[in-house]
Amino acid sequence: MLRNDYPGQVCSIARSLEVIGERWTLLIVRDVMNGRRRFDELQKGLGVARNVLSARLQRLVEEDILERRAYQQGPERHEYFLTEKGLDLWPALVALLAWGDRHSPNPDGPPMLIVHKECGGAVSDRGICESCGKLLHARDARPVPGPGLESTGGKAEAVAAR
Amino acid sequence: MLRNDYPGQVCSIARSLEVIGERWTLLIVRDVMNGRRRFDELQKGLGVARNVLSARLQRLVEEDILERRAYQQGPERHEYFLTEKGLDLWPALVALLAWGDRHSPNPDGPPMLIVHKECGGAVSDRGICESCGKLLHARDARPVPGPGLESTGGKAEAVAAR
DNA sequence: TGAGTGAGTTGCTTGACGCAACCTTGTGTG
DNA sequence: CACACAAGGTTGCGTCAAGCAACTCACTCA
Numbered sequence: 001m002l003r004n005d006y007p008g009q010v011c012s013i014a015r016s017l018e019v020i021g022e023r024w025t026l027l028i029v030r031d032v033m034n035g036r037r038r039f040d041e042l043q044k045g046l047g048v049a050r051n052v053l054s055a056r057l058q059r060l061v062e063e064d065i066l067e068r069r070a071y072q073q074g075p076e077r078h079e080y081f082l083t084e085k086g087l088d089l090w091p092a093l094v095a096l097l098a099w100g101d102r103h104s105p106n107p108d109g110p111p112m113l114i115v116h117k118e119c120g121g122a123v124s125d126r127g128i129c130e131s132c133g134k135l136l137h138a139r140d141a142r143p144v145p146g147p148g149l150e151s152t153g154g155k156a157e158a159v160a161a162r
Numbered sequence: 163m164l165r166n167d168y169p170g171q172v173c174s175i176a177r178s179l180e181v182i183g184e185r186w187t188l189l190i191v192r193d194v195m196n197g198r199r200r201f202d203e204l205q206k207g208l209g210v211a212r213n214v215l216s217a218r219l220q221r222l223v224e225e226d227i228l229e230r231r232a233y234q235q236g237p238e239r240h241e242y243f244l245t246e247k248g249l250d251l252w253p254a255l256v257a258l259l260a261w262g263d264r265h266s267p268n269p270d271g272p273p274m275l276i277v278h279k280e281c282g283g284a285v286s287d288r289g290i291c292e293s294c295g296k297l298l299h300a301r302d303a304r305p306v307p308g309p310g311l312e313s314t315g316g317k318a319e320a321v322a323a324r
Numbered sequence: 325t326g327a328g329t330g331a332g333t334t335g336c337t338t339g340a341c342g343c344a345a346c347c348t349t350g351t352g353t354g
Numbered sequence: 355c356a357c358a359c360a361a362g363g364t365t366g367c368g369t370c371a372a373g374c375a376a377c378t379c380a381c382t383c384a
Contacts, residue, residue: 011259011262011274012261012262012268012273013189013259014189014262016259016262021183021185021188023183023371024372026175027175027179030175038330039331039332040329040330040332048372049373049375050332050374051332051372051374053332054333075329075330075331075379075380076380078330088261089261091257091261091287092254092257092261093175094257095256096174096175096178097173097178098174099174099178099250099251099253100173102250103247104174104177104181106174111174126288126289126290135288184340185340185341200361201362202361205362211342211343212344213342217340236350236351237348237349238362239362240362
């Protein structure tokens with residue numbers, strides 16, 4: 001997205017998209033959710049331009065979706081963490097993931113799966129554990145590499161689970 | 163979004179966003195889901211530029227998210243309908259709506275609510291009826307104007323429920 | 325001393341978006 | 355008959371965001 005406002009729209013979907021509808025933003029959130037926390041790590045993982053990443057991170061911190069914490073002094077270095085508001089985007093990400101898997105599937109199967117931490121069950125498009133039936137939240141699940149991961153050379157190795 | 167591809171990303175979220183992550187696209191899908199089907203109706207409702215709307219509709223038809231049907235000959239006129247693939251975006255839209263309502267609420271309450279057609283119950287962020295507990299799909303629910311609709315003059319009157 | 329790293333910032337170019345005008349086929353109105 | 359109007363676009367132009375590469379800055383390590 002270019003401009004991030006949808007003038008005249010009185011709708012919560014439009015308001016959500018004003019914040020997270022910009023190009024790269026949702027992928028940044030996904031990566032932070034998957035344990036990437038540092039600038040270069042995000043930049044290399046996504047292949048996004050550095051100035052754009054910088055702008056997005058700033059916006060996400062302003063919007064209280066990410067929190068920026070210093071992890072070292074000297075040359076100050078920061079890590080980005082999801083706030084509760086950011087973690088609450090999990091159902092939307094899960095829905096998009098499921099939609100992509102269903103309607104433009106990888107020939108080898110999905111590249112990423114989401115599983116329930118507690119019981120290891122697969123997570124449905126609604127964020128419900130298909131094994132134990134519980135309604136899950138971001139902290140209850142973690143991503144695992146799926147069978148379709150190899151397709152581009154497996155550059156995207158599994159990142160640390162939160 | 164500008165370009166609609168995220169090179170190097172092996173992820174279903176990224177692949178979903180390549181299609182529906184462009185500016186306006188998801189709002190167009192939302193409007194069609196809410197019963198707007200014609201070019202001018204969409205254009206006036208959204209305030210999007212006509213050339214952009216034209217490009218988005220074409221892309222959505224190519225991607226099999228919308229279907230274009232002639233409803234009159236003479237000067238051919240068309241309407242746009244959601245395919246099954248398009249209807250399957252409903253959980254993602256519901257999740258985004260719920261996120262917007264929760265984290266950047268209207269002072270007067272949400273401008274739009276989604277209710278279960280069968281029992282009239284409110285629909286949760288996971289697309290589950292809070293009254294009868296059923297897991298819903300696009301056809302099971304309809305939007306109704308919420309208490310926060312008046313905020314900008316009520317320009318967006320309720321559209322026909324599907 | 326020199327190379328390397330993390331986290332950006334700056335400057336330039338390209339291209340998507342917003343806007344207004346135009347086009348086409350038909351219907352209604354005086 | 356002439357003219358206006360409508361629906362559903364297409365075309366042209368200017369602006370502003372994205373992509374890319376180069377640069378900075380403060381430190382670390384060999």
